[in-house]
Amino acid sequence: MKLIFEKSVKGRKCDILPKCDVPAVELPEGLKRETAPHLPEMSETDVSRHYTELNKQVHGVNCGFYPLGSCTMKYNPRIDEEAAAMEGFTNIHPLAPKSSVRGALEVLDTLRADLCEITGMDGMTFQPAAGAHGEFTGVLLIKQYHDSRNDKNRTKIIVPDSAHGTNPATAAMCGYQVVNIPSAPDGCVDLEELKKVLGDDVAGLMLTNPNTVGIFDENILEITKLVHEAGGLCYYDGANTNAIMGVVRPGDMGFDCIHLNLHKTFATPHGGGGPGAGAVGCKEFLKPFLPHSALMEKPGRLQVRGFMGNFLVCVRALAYVMTLGREGIPEAATNAVLNANYLMQKIKGTFTPAFDRICMHEFVLDLSHYEKETGVSALDVAKSLIDYGMHPPTMYFPLIVHEALMLEPTETESIETLDWAADVFRKLYELGKTDPEFMHNAPHHTPIGRPDEVKAARNPIVRYTFA
Template sequence: MKTIFEKSQPGKRTLSIAACDVPEYSLPEGLLRSADAELPEVSEIELVRHYTALSKRAYGVDDGFYPLGSCTMKYNPKLNEEVAALPGFTGIHPLQCPETVQGALEAMYRLSEKLAEITGMDEVTLQPAAGAHGEYTALQLIRSYHLERGDTQRDKIIVPDSAHGTNPASATMVGYTTVNIPSGADGCVDLEALKAAVGNDTAALMLTNPNTVGIFEKDIEQIAKIVHDAGGLLYYDGANLNAIMGIIRPGDMGYDVVHLNLHKTFSTPHGGGGPGSGPVGCKKALAKYLPGPLVVKTESGYGLLDAPESSIGGVKTFYGNFLVTLRALAYIELLGREGLKESAELAVLNANYMMARLKDKFPAYSSRICMHEFVVSCEEIKKEIGVSALDFAKAMIDRRMHPPTIYFPLIVHEAMMFEPTETESKETLDWACDTMLELLEEAYRDPEAFKKHPLTTPIGRPDEVAAARKPVLIWQREN
């Protein structure tokens, strides 16, 4: 499809601007740019048709099943959108005095309070913009904690080899060295490997629970003890909280600090890659390092408190992705205690149901009851007929299903990680499982033809190697 630039013609306008009603002020020639920025010039109808056409070449949760593991692609309630669009929220400036934004401050206060309760933490900041940004913030808290205690030799972050890539990448951004420890045969933390890795240089262990193979780390209390006994802290990657929200709290498991993904667990939309929101919760001992300002309850209402003295400093301008946090609050208010718990239970039920229906043909990595997601391996299928996880993913696209996460976690070969979420019906899961089983038959019938999927999309498989070798990152007129 042509780009908006190719549809541009000088003189076309969408927006008319009122004439200037003050004397024109002109800048000295020397300060001006030598040539105009060439932005598109199109009429309103052309603009609308272009981006409407692009939207039809995209696929969201509203379009169909989206079992993308580790991403929690649950339904994004329309109520949340309506709430976030209220002019009383969209029209307020971040530097208005607190007396004029009491509603906003109350919403932030209430959400922080609820998230603290759900995670078993004492304090929460809503400032981080996304999950990885939350990880980053939490690691900074950990760093400040150790340094202020004079524990200056703690420069290592331990992560299991099954961890999200963001974990070690965030550790590096804070200046830490990552120590990867091998997972046990069941995909869980190997206690012996952990014991061998911890020491007086351990700053923290980063661990998601349930872990990335969808299994609950049953030894979590022992893990916490090993890390704490070595003087380190335990960090909770909230990517997988959906399995346990309202049932089990990271704080009760021994975690000291958590980040959450409101755009996963708390139903805010992913927006094609953001804006998300990555609040960080921590125990009292870490609270004085939080970025400011923090919302506080005062005698007359709500106020903003400057960052604590030992704060790590701001990680972002202002208070976070406010409109995203409102959506999460609407979700929590609607569901309440019982609704959150039931949502987690049904997320786990949906994952186990799909796994039970698929595991004879697509071997599951673990035969245990899984949590909100499960991982199957196409390794044997690939050995037999040469069809890979990628080939299955592409074939699913032709059946109007978003593929699961593939090739993650790295410890499972030819991995496909399914996370159906609780908002999918039994009918949808049955359809998806039937489809997977049909695709398997199709693959065995004619493996070579199978590798040609997708066939029904605007493009076939793109040449990614060429894209990376000679990057074309912007549209150029001469092309």
């Protein structure tokens, strides 16, 4: 389809503003822009149709099943959108007098209290704008804690090799040397490997539990105890909180600080890659290190972005937590786990689960044998799913499983959808044996076929060039 610039017509415009009712003021000569930017010149109809055309080429949760592992693509309730669009929330200035934003502070205080209860934490900041940003904030809590004790020898952060890439990247952004430890075959922490690297040079451990293959680490209390005995702190990566909320709490597992992805667990929409929100919770002793806006709150503290954070995302999350409440939160978690186990059970017998046991909210298929047998890769299967109207699972992650497909159905899918999805997997399993070529070339019914990513990286074209 055409780019917006290719639809632009010189002199065309939308009428938005009234005429200026005060005398014009010119910029001083040396400060003026020399040539106007090439921005599209469109009528409002043009704009509306262009974005509608783009919108048609997007698969959202509203379009169909979206079992993208570790991303928790649950239904995003519309009431949450309505709440976030209320003028009393959208049209308030972050630096308005406190007395004029009591409702906004109530939103944040209520959400903070609820999420602290759900996670077993004592304090929370909403400044981080995404999960990785939350990790950064959390590890900075650990760093400030050691610094405050003048414990300067702690230069290492331990990260299991099954972790998401953001964990080691975050530790590096916090000035730490990353110690990757090999996981046990089930992705859980290998206690002996952990003991080998623990010492007075360890600042902390970053861990996801349930882990990235969807298994709850039953040694978790032992793990956090060992780290604490070595003087380190434990950071909980909340990417997988949807499996456990209301059932077991990171605070009770021995974690000192955590982040939550409000755009996963708490149903706020992902917007094609953000805005999210990565609330960070901590135990009492870390509260003095939580970030603050220099201009809005106390000076003298660190901060990870401007103002309070993605406030309107917090409004959505609060609407969600209020809707679910005391019973709904664990009900959602339990059904997320039930759905994942049911789907795994239905797929079993065709593609092979990497770990054949009760899983948490997600599970990983290992297609390495199938790939050897048929030549059909995890990528081919993923791309073939698209033709059935299904968003592919997460591919080739975690790195400890080869030819991995990671499925997370979430609790908001019905048994009918899960049965249908299992059926599709079964069909593709058979198809790969008879017509692998067809699957190598999938998808067949999308606006474009598989794009040439190598070409994009070798010869980067990252903007439109005007004639």
